[in-house]
C-alpha cells in the first residue's frame with residue numbers, strides 16, 4: 254500500500270524532479286511510483302519532457318519552470334476519461 258496519495262505525489266513531484274525532496278519523501282514517492290501506474294506515467298512523461306528541454310538548451314532550468322511544465326503535462330494526463 255502506498256503511504257502517500259496520488260495528490261501528494263503530484264504536489265511533491267516538482268520537488269522530486271528538482272532533487273529538493275527530503276530522503277524520506279523521496280522514498281515514499283518512489284514507493285508510490287512503483288505501485289501506481291497513473292503517477293508513473295505522469296512522472297515518466299514529465300521527466301522525458303524535462304530532459305528534452307534540458308538537452309536542447311544545455312543550461313539549468315530557471316526556477317519554477319518544471320512546476321509549470323508539470324502543471325501543463327498534468328492537464329494532458331488527467332483528461333477526463335471513463336477508465
Ligand SMILES: [Zn+2]
Nearest residue numbers: 259289291292
Ligand atoms: Zn498515484
